[in-house]
Amino acid sequence: MPITIADVATRAGVSKTTVSRVLNGKGEVHVRTADRVRAVISDLGYVPSARAVGLARGRTRVVGMLVPALTWPWMGEVLQGAADVVEATGYGMLLFTCTHGDESMRRFASQVSAKSFDGLLVVEPEGTLDYITELHRRGLPVILIDDRGHQPGFPSVRTTNEEGARAAATHLLALGRRRPLVITGLRRFGCTRERLAGFAGAYADAGVPIEPDRVVEGDFTFECGRAAVRRLLADGVPFDAVFAHNDLSAAGALQALRDAGRRVPQDVAVVGFDDLPLAGHTHPPLSSVRQPLREMGTAAARLLIGHLTGTPLPDTPTVIPTGFTARDSTGAGDPTNADDPTAPDSTVAREPTGARVT
Incomplete structure (x- = not known):
């Protein structure tokens, strides 16, 4: 049977409260009594519960992290960035997903009530922002990762x-691509609206506004990218480029173009968004706006741990800029494939082989 705090108290001839005070360093205990309790702890081999000691001290040294699901293509990068910081600072992490909807949130809420963690990192599950805001108002330190335009x-x-999408548009315009197809994410997401605004704004500034029939709403899946390209080809809508709002739908667009016998990038240049490892392994390798996913997880965890150790939280959002990686899907690997190989484009990293640029 495991040794309990009651066993220690009985052997030492003191109350459980006295043993707890010795363990936690709280309250006044006579020196000889404290020495006797410590000797009994050593003799019995008693190991106190880390969670119980943490709660007694008013902290757990555990960070919670709430995410929609682990199946999102970029979630692993964000998690790894956060985990690296949490582990390096000696904290633990409790991970919660919302794959079972309300049931998942009820379980999460029970852990909040039990004060199982000291602070919370959140990639917002849809429809939970009001609840998360209330937790913060009640005193739980919360950091939101990827605010999707909500500005909590x-x-x-x-x-x-927006700036990342504008960089994609600038790259395509420099290559002479004047009729892009845009495959968006779900319109209700702020990131979708921002990416569309940045991309369309750059084309409008260049005097070639994007026609409404070349903007197709998607849902960030491979199939939506493939279906959008197939539909426009079937309808006879001309386009010489594709800008997809994530790499997965861009990969779907590549597949549809290949199935239709369209050459990439000679006939159609393709750009994605996220710059996941997938982008370097499509055929051809995919040019993509790079989201600083791991850096976002790292920054959020540093803010939270810093706050828990005494550093005030910032009053404004922490913004980490996007980048751009040019690969073969826009002619980066073979400049003769591009419409205008001499066009200036000094703002992008060129990566002909598909290996990651950092």
Whole structure:
């Protein structure tokens, strides 16, 4: 049978409260009594529960992290960035997903009530922002990762969706691509609206506004990218480029173009968004706007741990800029494939082989 705090108290001839005070260093205990309790702890080999000691001290040294699901293509990068910081600072992490909807949230809420963690990192499950905001208002430190345009009333870490999309448009315009097909994400997401605004704004500034029939709403899946390209080809809508709002739907677009006998990038240049490892392994390798996913997880965890150790939280969002990686899907590997190989494009990293640029 495991040794309990009651066993220690009985052997030492003191109350459980006295043993707890010795363990936690709280309250006044006579020196000889404390020495006797410590000797009994050593003799019995008693190991106190880390969670119980943490709660007694008013902290657990555990961070919670709430995410929609682990199946999102970029979630692993964000998690790894956060985990690296949490582990390096000696904290533990409790991971919660919302794959079972309300049931998942009820379980999460029970852990909040039990004060199982000291602070919370969140990639917002849809429809939970009001609840998370209330937790923060009640005193739970919360950092939101990827605010999706919601701009919450508590600290967040985000990236430059609009500027990243504008960089994609600038790259395509420099290659002479004047009729792009845009495959968006779900319109209700702020990141979708920001990416569309940045991309369309750059084309409008260049005097070639994007026609409404070349903007197709998708859902960030491979199939939506493939279906959008197939539909426009079938309808006879001309396009010489594709800008997809994530790499997965861009990969679907590549597949549809290949199935239709269209050459990439000679006939159609393709750009994605996220710059996941997938982008370097499509055929051809995919040019993509790079989201600083791991850096966002790292920054959020540093903010939270810093706050838990005494550093005030910032009043404004932490913004980590996007980048751009040019690969073969826009002619980066073979400049003769591009419409205008001499066009200036000094703002992008060129990666002909598909290996990751950092």
